[in-house]
Amino acid sequence: MSRALLDEHRIVEVRTLSVRCRYPRRISRNSKLLNHGDGPTTQVRVLRTDKGASGWGISWAKPEETPDLVGRAVGSLFDPDQGVVAPEAMPLDFPLHDLSGVILGQSVHQMLGGKGPRDVPCYDGAIYMDDVEPEENPVGLGVVLDNCRHDYDLGYRAFKLKIGRGFKWMPPEEGLQRDIDLTRAVRDLFPGCDTLVDANDGYTCDGFLRYLDGVADCNLFWIEEPFQENRDDLRRLREFLTRRSPRTLVVDGEARIGQGQPGGPYGGFAPEHIDLLLGLAREKLLDALIMDIASVGFTNWRRLMPAVTAAGVRAAPHTWGEPLKTLYTAQLASGLGNTVTVEGIPARALDHDWNAYALKEGLLRMPDAPGFGVKLLA
Ligand SMILES: [Mg+2]
CATH class of the missing domain: 3.20.20.120 (Enolase-like C-terminal domain)
Known part of the structure; x- marks a missing residue:
């Protein structure tokens, strides 16, 4: 049922951006490394579907390791009961969880069964x-x-x-x-x-x-x-x-x-x-x-x-x-x-x-x- 809903959406765009965070102070040393910086700049990817849904998340893969998913039905890549089911789509693991949650109107913790605390x-x-x-x-x-x-x-x-x-x-x-x-x-x-x-x-x-x-x-x-x-x-x-x-x-x-x-x-x-x-x-x-x-x-x-x-x-x-x-x-x-x-x-x-x-x-x-x-x- 929910996978059928995902099948109604086809990916029309995969965009790469970066987002930034700043720690409240510079983070210094652990036992081995000198400096842990001021906060990361993180590569993320944004997926958009032909029905206007979008989702995003961390995606560390380089462009050449990232598949062209344009035209693919979301349901062919992702099963809410398992996660990513198409191995080539694994570099978009977090964005696909977010996107599928958006399409299904469901938070990820609900998708996973809500077995832990809120x-x-x-x-x-x-x-x-x-x-x-x-x-x-x-x-x-x-x-x-x-x-x-x-x-x-x-x-x-x-x-x-x-x-x-x-x-x-x-x-x-x-x-x-x-x-x-x-x-x-x-x-x-x-x-x-x-x-x-x-x-x-x-x-x-x-x-x-x-x-x-x-x-x-x-x-x-x-x-x-x-x-x-x-x-x-x-x-x-x-x-x-x-x-x-x-x-x-x-x-x-x-x-x-x-x-x-x-x-x-x-x-x-x-x-x-x-x-x-x-x-x-x-x-x-x-x-x-x-x-x-x-x-x-x-x-x-x-x-x-x-x-x-x-x-x-x-x-x-x-x-x-x-x-x-x-x-x-x-x-x-x-x-x-x-x-x-x-x-x-x-x-x-x-x-x-x-x-x-x-x-x-x-x-x-x-x-x-x-x-x-x-x-x-x-
Ligand atoms: Mg540790």
Whole structure:
């Protein structure tokens, strides 16, 4: 029925544009990279049909990798129950979800079944290592706490702290102590908020367990990429957490190991790597998998979620640093459920308007608007 409705629309135009966002402050360092910039300029594609419907979304593919879909019926490319069904149309995964939602008068979270909450937990993913800058005279921890306060006022109630200062930016012992001091300070200053930590694989297992020893009473909400995922070290981590901080989640899968083939089942992720992660999940060494929403792809994530559920864990797809990816992930979470929380990216949108989404007390309210519910102002 709904696919028949999509068949009544033929694509008459595919337009490429870019949209911009600006973060509230320059985003500095994680354990490995120096600078995360002021906000992205993102390539998007806008689809228009002969009946006057249009939809748009992120589409990273180069022009030569983007199929000419003009003349094709939307129903030959997209099935609301699955997502993109014509492999050649995969580079337009997000725009086709938006367009189909517009044609069907349905939000993406409704299209996916509305199995998750309407108010999706959303944490602040923008707490980086401003304390170690400028290098000649570092300002210290106060600035990081100010950033938390700023983002608290935007509505965030959970902060993800970048840790691993001793990997590159500080002598190892000082860096370890700074990570511990920051974690404890955030816990003390924001007692009602969750604290998440992300080392971007910047610790060894031994080093990370020493960090954890210093914060085991902080009831960390989650630990992300403490070290490169491997069975032996994750077993040691689990053993520690079971004794000292049993509610803390371990999440991994952001970093790609190997490359997926174009058109493969997990987009840019290698199937062997996804198999490794699902295996670690089945062994209860990981609690959530966080492969990027756009690197995997929206349709592929829809396909992957049942396997994640079957492995006994939840999802929390990575979104940094594109705020549109936060909104896409929130729609996935609200539609499919089984998602812990969504990585939020404080920013203001230029050229587009996401005001239909509202962040309040740490929850991102899903709009009823069709598709992804983000307006293009261009
Ligand atoms: Mg991360």
